[in-house]
Amino acid sequence: MSKFILLMLKNLGRNKLRTTLTALAVTVLVTICVVVLSVVATVRMQLSTEASQAKLIVTERWVAPSEVPVRYIPRLTRIRGVEDWTTWNLYVGFFDKTLRSDRAGLGFATRVENLTRMHGGLENVDPAVIEALKNEKSGVLMGSTLMQAMNWKVGQQFTFFSTSTAGKDLRFKIVGVMPAGVYPLSFFFRDDYFAEGTGNKDTVSLVWLRLRDASLAPRVISQIQHDFASSQPALKVETESSGVARFVEKGKVILFIIDFVALILSIDMVILLSNSISISTRERRVEMAVLKVLGFQPLHIVAMVVGEAMLIGALSGLAGAALAWGASALAQSGRLPSDGITSFLLVFPVPAQAMMWGALAGASIGFVGSVFPAWSARKVKVSDVFSRIA
Amino acid sequence: MSQAPEILVRVDRAVKHYFRGSECVEVLHEVNLEIERGDFVGLIGPSGSGKTTLLNLIAGLDQPTSGHIFFAGNEISAMNESQLARWRTNAVGFVFQFFHLIPVLTAFENVELPLLLTNMSARRRRDHVRMVLKAVGLDHREHHRPGQLSGGEQQRVGIARALVTDPALIVADEPTGDLDSKKSKEILDLLQMLQEELHKTLLVVTHDPNVAGRTRRLLRIDSGRLIEDRCDANRPLPLRRAAPVAVSSNSAGLVDQPG
Ligand SMILES: Nc1ncnc2c1ncn2[C@@H]1O[C@H](COP(=O)(O)OP(=O)(O)OP(=O)(O)O)[C@@H](O)[C@H]1O
Ligand SMILES: Nc1ncnc2c1ncn2[C@@H]1O[C@H](COP(=O)(O)OP(=O)(O)OP(=O)(O)O)[C@@H](O)[C@H]1O
Ligand SMILES: [Mg+2]
Ligand SMILES: [Mg+2]
Numbered sequence: 001m002s003k004f005i006l007l008m009l010k011n012l013g014r015n016k017l018r019t020t021l022t023a024l025a026v027t028v029l030v031t032i033c034v035v036v037l038s039v040v041a042t043v044r045m046q047l048s049t050e051a052s053q054a055k056l057i058v059t060e061r062w063v064a065p066s067e068v069p070v071r072y073i074p075r076l077t078r079i080r081g082v083e084d085w086t087t088w089n090l091y092v093g094f095f096d097k098t099l100r101s102d103r104a105g106l107g108f109a110t111r112v113e114n115l116t117r118m119h120g121g122l123e124n125v126d127p128a129v130i131e132a133l134k135n136e137k138s139g140v141l142m143g144s145t146l147m148q149a150m151n152w153k154v155g156q157q158f159t160f161f162s163t164s165t166a167g168k169d170l171r172f173k174i175v176g177v178m179p180a181g182v183y184p185l186s187f188f189f190r191d192d193y194f195a196e197g198t199g200n201k202d203t204v205s206l207v208w209l210r211l212r213d214a215s216l217a218p219r220v221i222s223q224i225q226h227d228f229a230s231s232q233p234a235l236k237v238e239t240e241s242s243g244v245a246r247f248v249e250k251g252k253v254i255l256f257i258i259d260f261v262a263l264i265l266s267i268d269m270v271i272l273l274s275n276s277i278s279i280s281t282r283e284r285r286v287e288m289a290v291l292k293v294l295g296f297q298p299l300h301i302v303a304m305v306v307g308e309a310m311l312i313g314a315l316s317g318l319a320g321a322a323l324a325w326g327a328s329a330l331a332q333s334g335r336l337p338s339d340g341i342t343s344f345l346l347v348f349p350v351p352a353q354a355m356m357w358g359a360l361a362g363a364s365i366g367f368v369g370s371v372f373p374a375w376s377a378r379k380v381k382v383s384d385v386f387s388r389i390a
Numbered sequence: 391m392s393q394a395p396e397i398l399v400r401v402d403r404a405v406k407h408y409f410r411g412s413e414c415v416e417v418l419h420e421v422n423l424e425i426e427r428g429d430f431v432g433l434i435g436p437s438g439s440g441k442t443t444l445l446n447l448i449a450g451l452d453q454p455t456s457g458h459i460f461f462a463g464n465e466i467s468a469m470n471e472s473q474l475a476r477w478r479t480n481a482v483g484f485v486f487q488f489f490h491l492i493p494v495l496t497a498f499e500n501v502e503l504p505l506l507l508t509n510m511s512a513r514r515r516r517d518h519v520r521m522v523l524k525a526v527g528l529d530h531r532e533h534h535r536p537g538q539l540s541g542g543e544q545q546r547v548g549i550a551r552a553l554v555t556d557p558a559l560i561v562a563d564e565p566t567g568d569l570d571s572k573k574s575k576e577i578l579d580l581l582q583m584l585q586e587e588l589h590k591t592l593l594v595v596t597h598d599p600n601v602a603g604r605t606r607r608l609l610r611i612d613s614g615r616l617i618e619d620r621c622d623a624n625r626p627l628p629l630r631r632a633a634p635v636a637v638s639s640n641s642a643g644l645v646d647q648p649g
Contacts, residue, residue, distance in 0.1 A: 003502075003506050004506070007495070010494040010495065011494060013494060014493070014494050287492055291503075292475065293451060294484070294503060294504045294507070294551075295475050295476060295478045295479030295507045296475065296507065297472055297476075382451045382452075383446045383451045
């Protein structure tokens with residue numbers, strides 16, 4: 001068996017230029033595919049987990065920016081089916097006085113006690129970081145991309161120049177960083193620090209309600225609409241998934257297009273490999289006939305050709321995925337300057353399993369691409385070895 | 391210690407048709423032939439007379455349109471393609487005019503190739519390959535690729551490959567056709583050694599009068615009919631169980647069947 005693999009390897013070494021070019025092309029295509037697909041996978045995963053969490057967003061109905069009176073909160077959270085809640089106050093501004101757009105940021109003032117439970121993606125934040133946030137009133141949990149863009153370390157202090165609450169600039173101290181891809185361009189800080197610093201103790205931008213079960217949503221929504229029907233200001237309630245859905249409705253088309261691009265790339269790879277394998281089998285028809293004369297079965301020939309293609313496919317698939325993964329890991333390690341590409345890779349981290357999938361996908365592409373050439377190669381007639389070809 | 395000659399190959403009224411478009415061409419007309427085990431048979435005839443066609447039938451590379459081919463009493467013309475492939479591995483060795491070695495494999499690996507189809511252990515394979523390479527005088531070229539060998543050396547590797555599964559029959563189509571006369575003679579000596587010392591049965595298609603002159607029995611074919619069958623009665627068939635002599639002392643192991 002190992003001898004057959006050795007033979008396949010040697011066959012691949014026959015035309016090193018062709019093998020290298022084919023492998024390179026497949027590698028590049030797999031790299032692109034892996035990045036593109038991990039973008040789609042990350043977005044899809046976020047959509048589905050957020051949607052399944054059955055969260056409601058309560059905002060002020062008519063006025064933007066929304067200001068929900070704090071006095072509403074006890075009535076909202078008492079409704080049956082509401083399991084947990086938090087609030088956001090949006091705090092918009094800049095990290096320095098230049099007011100350059102690449103120094104802009106968005107802060108969320110929120111409750112610390114259930115911060116990790118109420119925000120998808122923050123479940124695994126180190127408890128020590130939350131503890132630090134509880135001890136440090138001006139503490140901030142930073143988005144990873146922001147952190148890189150500003151080239152800051154944990155412990156860094158900064159002043160945020162607010163545009164939403166003019167003149168109320170707050171001084172912050174970074175106590176932790178969020179996982180890559182989770183609110184990458186925002187930061188969380190304490191609601192009591194916000195209230196104290198801006199003097200706004202009476203309203204929040206929005207209230208998050210988490211329900212025991214997604215199926216309770218229609219009932220809770222109609223209850224809120226009933227309870228607050230005559231309140232001033234009026235409230236608007238929607239499920240997070242409908243909010244997200246509205247947000248990604250256009251995004252869905254893009255996801256579909258991205259999938260389509262990945263499909264086209266795969267077809268490209270199949271054609272590329274198939275072409276390369278056909279040429280190499282055509283060059284070796286006599287040899288294959290000789291192998292058959294020596295007693296090799298047609299299936300041996302098919303296995304040899306398909307095996308070669310799968311080998312080259314798997315190796316370049318592995319290489320391509322490793323490339324994408326390596327780039328993503330390097331970007332996340334913070335050793336790269338944060339430009340367009342690295343922040344993109346940060347938002348859509350490539351998992352290490354991608355390498356296994358890359359190798360598997362490469363092997364499958366090799367299989368599909370070589371089935372036809374292999375099938376025709378198996379039919380070489382042994383009697384031709386003496387008469388025609390020789 | 392005389393023995394009744396054993397018939398290794400029997401061709402019984404073999405007919406072969408080819409279709410060229412819609413036209414049917416009869417290439418072999420009811421050929422009858424018996425080849426004794428241990429014989430050295432030459433097959434000559436003008437170009438297009440059907441030599442290769444007959445060789446293909448006897449070696450199990452093609453099937454007759456009608457008639458029967460027997461090998462050691464078994465009818466190979468009744469086997470299907472995959473049975474034939476299996477049968478060929480152990481029963482027939484092939485030597486080609488253009489050597490047909492696998493260019494990416496070393497001499498050693500080329501010779502080892504047919505053994506990969508047997509269930510012989512790696513160790514025994516290695517010993518076997520070394521033995522046949524030594525028998526053809528190429529033990530010092532084991533690690534050369536075909537491209538690094540001269541034509542004569544490549545043909546020796548081809549002969550070693552034909553020999554390695556210890557088949558009873560070795561067929562060759564113009565084995566010296568691509569070699570100069572000095573190298574041809576060396577290859578002929580080697581073929582003769584296979585017959586005389588390793589007791590192989592040889593069937594050699596040739597245009598080369600030197601080759602024809604060295605065979606024990608000579609068949610002439612013309613337009614698909616055997617028209618002459620001359621046998622050198624002064625040359626007895628080698629005794630099948632003759633004690634190995636000189637050169638073959640290093641190839642004695644070849645006689646036992648592989649795995
Ligand atoms: N596969 C085939 N299809 C059609 N005709 C064929 C085929 N193989 C051989 N023939 C024809 O059969 C005849 C005999 O061919 P064969 O190859 O046996 O001749 P040969 O005696 O070996 O000739 P040469 O000395 O040139 O090798 C030729 O006329 C050839 O054209
Ligand atoms: N590229 C090479 N690498 C290693 N050895 C080589 C190479 N080319 C030739 N040789 C060795 O050099 C010797 C002479 O080779 P060459 O091809 O000149 O022989 P030749 O006289 O032409 O023989 P023939 O008639 O068989 O072709 C051979 O033993 C061969 O193994
Ligand atoms: Mg011929
Ligand atoms: Mg030469």
